[in-house]
Amino acid sequence: MEVDDEIIKPKENEQDNRKPIVVILIGAPGSGKSVFCDNVMRVSTRPWVRVCQDTIGNGKSGTKAQCLALASTSLKDGKSIFIDRCNLTIEQRADFIKLKESYQVDIHAVVLDLPAKLCISRSVKRTGHEGNLQGGKAAAVVNQMLRKKELPKLNEGFTRITFCQTENDVQEAVNTYGALSSSDILPFGVFGEKKTDTKVQLGIMKFLKRVDAPSKVTSDKTISEPSNHHVDERQEQSGTQPLDGVPTLAFPSISTADFQFDTEKASDIIVETVEEFVHKIGNGRLVLVDISHGSKILSLVKSKAVVKNIDPTKFFTFVGDLTKLRSGGGLHCNVIANAANWRLKPGGGGVNAAIFDAAGPDLETATKKRAGSLSPGKAVTIPLPSTSPLFSKQGVTHVIHVLGPNMNPKRPNCLNDDYTTGCKILREAYSSLFENFASIVRTQEKSSDCEASNCDDEKTKKLKGFIEVNESNNSNKDWGTWAQVLYKIAMHPEKHRNGVVEILDDVVVLNDVYPKAQRHILVIARAEGLDRLADVSRKHLPILRTMHDVGVKWARTFLKENQSLVFRLGYHSSPSMRQLHLHVISQDFDSKHLRNKKHWNSFNSPFFRDSVDVIQQVSEEGRLTLNDDQKFMSMELRCNRCRSAHPNIPRLKSHIAICKSPFPAKLLQNDRLLQNAANKDDNV
DNA sequence: GTTCTAGAAC
DNA sequence: GTTCTAGAAC
Numbered sequence: 001m002e003v004d005d006e007i008i009k010p011k012e013n014e015q016d017n018r019k020p021i022v023v024i025l026i027g028a029p030g031s032g033k034s035v036f037c038d039n040v041m042r043v044s045t046r047p048w049v050r051v052c053q054d055t056i057g058n059g060k061s062g063t064k065a066q067c068l069a070l071a072s073t074s075l076k077d078g079k080s081i082f083i084d085r086c087n088l089t090i091e092q093r094a095d096f097i098k099l100k101e102s103y104q105v106d107i108h109a110v111v112l113d114l115p116a117k118l119c120i121s122r123s124v125k126r127t128g129h130e131g132n133l134q135g136g137k138a139a140a141v142v143n144q145m146l147r148k149k150e151l152p153k154l155n156e157g158f159t160r161i162t163f164c165q166t167e168n169d170v171q172e173a174v175n176t177y178g179a180l181s182s183s184d185i186l187p188f189g190v191f192g193e194k195k196t197d198t199k200v201q202l203g204i205m206k207f208l209k210r211v212d213a214p215s216k217v218t219s220d221k222t223i224s225e226p227s228n229h230h231v232d233e234r235q236e237q238s239g240t241q242p243l244d245g246v247p248t249l250a251f252p253s254i255s256t257a258d259f260q261f262d263t264e265k266a267s268d269i270i271v272e273t274v275e276e277f278v279h280k281i282g283n284g285r286l287v288l289v290d291i292s293h294g295s296k297i298l299s300l301v302k303s304k305a306v307v308k309n310i311d312p313t314k315f316f317t318f319v320g321d322l323t324k325l326r327s328g329g330g331l332h333c334n335v336i337a338n339a340a341n342w343r344l345k346p347g348g349g350g351v352n353a354a355i356f357d358a359a360g361p362d363l364e365t366a367t368k369k370r371a372g373s374l375s376p377g378k379a380v381t382i383p384l385p386s387t388s389p390l391f392s393k394q395g396v397t398h399v400i401h402v403l404g405p406n407m408n409p410k411r412p413n414c415l416n417d418d419y420t421t422g423c424k425i426l427r428e429a430y431s432s433l434f435e436n437f438a439s440i441v442r443t444q445e446k447s448s449d450c451e452a453s454n455c456d457d458e459k460t461k462k463l464k465g466f467i468e469v470n471e472s473n474n475s476n477k478d479w480g481t482w483a484q485v486l487y488k489i490a491m492h493p494e495k496h497r498n499g500v501v502e503i504l505d506d507v508v509v510l511n512d513v514y515p516k517a518q519r520h521i522l523v524i525a526r527a528e529g530l531d532r533l534a535d536v537s538r539k540h541l542p543i544l545r546t547m548h549d550v551g552v553k554w555a556r557t558f559l560k561e562n563q564s565l566v567f568r569l570g571y572h573s574s575p576s577m578r579q580l581h582l583h584v585i586s587q588d589f590d591s592k593h594l595r596n597k598k599h600w601n602s603f604n605s606p607f608f609r610d611s612v613d614v615i616q617q618v619s620e621e622g623r624l625t626l627n628d629d630q631k632f633m634s635m636e637l638r639c640n641r642c643r644s645a646h647p648n649i650p651r652l653k654s655h656i657a658i659c660k661s662p663f664p665a666k667l668l669q670n671d672r673l674l675q676n677a678a679n680k681d682d683n684v
Numbered sequence: 685g686t687t688c689t690a691g692a693a694c
Numbered sequence: 695g696t697t698c699t700a701g702a703a704c
Contacts, residue, residue: 485695514696576695
């Protein structure tokens with residue numbers, strides 16, 4: 001990490017532009033966070049403020065809220081800040097990352113991921129530490145904290161992440177930040193050991209399960225070299241499922257080769273369309289593939305994806321041959337896209353020729369059966385017969401032909417530089433491609449749900465999931481009968497009087513059959529096709545507001561009956577029951593029906609989306625970000641008031657029955673909680 | 685021995 | 695979503 005190469009110096013006329021940054025330090029006690037800050041601040045010409053939770057209360061330890069307040073005032077003054085607290089979990093970091101929106105600043109992470117032993121020995125030896133973590137107890141605390149460690153990812157909102165595993169790494173990071181003047185900025189991305197260009201590769205490495213920690217990322221080459229084939233061996237043994245069982249679409253850049261589409265414009269369209277679809281492909285992933293190392297389109301897309309914070313495990317770029325991804329690159333993609341010609345015929349060179357070649361006559365026959373031609377902007381899915389070498393050797397089960405716009409005057413239907421039409425068609429092409437892929441993913445999910453009961457043979461099971469494509473994506477088939485109850489009530493509330501407390505034109509209000517708290521009702525939308533948050537777009541704002549208002553009205557009614565209740569309104573990010581429903585739930589969680597971790601975490605983790613935040617995000621961004629929600633279900637059990645952790649549900653329940661701590665600051669903001677005024681004072 | 689979780693079945 | 699239950703954790 002050569003410092004001089006790294007820093008981006010501003011242009012002459014920007015010299016005065018101060019660009020404050022927020023650097024969130026991440027590390028256990030004893031990892032050297034405070035020393036890091038001191039060392040940077042000692043040499044830096046940039047104004048820094050160290051926000052240290054251990055000392056913020058007049059030299060004594062303080063609260064996260066105090067840290068946030070100091071962070072805000074410092075940023076307002078144009079000062080850069082270090083957030084000097086452990087910040088080991090996503091949740092602990094989240095509020096500081098939000099400073100990004102409020103102050104338009106870059107958020108960096110510096111991870112002091114030093115050996116636990118070292119942290120412990122430093123903590124144990126420490127006598128005058130500001131956090132007062134001394135003696136033998138330190139070992140237990142450090143171990144406990146490290147167990148909960150969640151390494152940061154760009155999609156949390158970081159613009160730059162630096163991992164340090166050794167003291168040398170730490171010194172390099174000190175040098176980098178120490179040399180940063182007020183107006184310098186550092187490149188975005190993830191920076192691991194020695195090399196700087198690991199941001200996308202990290203995604204790949206994780207995908208391939210090659211690394212747990214970034215320490216092993218030492219090459220800045222994309223994984224296509226023969227030296228990186230370890231994964232393949234494991235793959236060969238495990239049959240035709242993609243690694244992790246994760247459906248993956250590999251696709252070439254459409255129209256930028258033979259059709260001569262402008263790469264700059266094309267890269268924008270790719271990244272924008274990916275951004276839109278990455279939430280609609282379930283657990284699937286998208287990989288842009290190009291055969292050449294110096295590919296311009298790949299590097300453009302790579303950097304734009306980083307800027308847009310697209311989850312690098314859901315989308316990344318890959319250098320390799322589309323027809324040899326598994327055998328030649330160790331990357332198993334069960335679906336590949338073909339940049340087809342309008343006749344859907346082999347030949348013509350490029351990707352099209354290569355794919356038809358590699359797939360053998362089976363693909364041509366299967367294609368013919370399905371379609372005779374293709375219009376620009378359209379895509380068609382061809383299930384690949386298992387006799388095709390692409391299937392047997394590469395594990396490809398579907399080829400999606402897609403046709404993009406043509407800007408090459410020597411090819412049919414040239415658009416003569418009409419980029420208005422061209423961009424529109426290219427966008428359609430990618431949308432159609434990703435939609436086809438999403439449909440395959442849905443089908444696979446469905447068949448893996450139902451296959452177990454009627455099929456014993458392991459291999460046949462796997463093939464079944466991949467081969468049988470059901471083009472229809474009728475959503476109600478995705479839900480079991482038990483999951484349709486709310487939908488039925490919403491459509492015919494008069495037939496289900498049990499539990500229904502109010503029927504309006506747009507919503508039905510229902511007492512939850514298995515309430516998880518003293519008061520727990522559901523406000524169900526009556527709109528058809530609005531199954532869950534994933535279906536919500538800007539056009540649903542009126543119904544979201546109606547649901548919220550009705551929820552608030554009921555909460556107020558309950559508050560009149562019982563002054564001590566506190567209500568929270570929100571949605572489950574991926575609910576078990578069909579039909580969008582708003583939970584209005586009192587925060588006592590005093591209920592015999594609250595029995596397991598999932599119950600608790602579905603109301604007390606980021607899985608629970610506050611109604612106010614849902615409305616805000618949809619009105620600002622037109623849709624919601626929903627990814628990787630299930631991980632919250634297995635989170636440790638923490639008190640919703642004091643955030644203390646508990647080993648199991650019974651212990652948690654006995655704690656929450658007596659905990660009188662105020663609610664966390666975040667919940668007290670923005671009307672996320674509804675309570676009587678008298679209560680409010682106690683809870684602040 | 686009892687308590688608790690987690691996965692399958694519905 | 696719940697119920698049931700094997701077996702892990704205590």
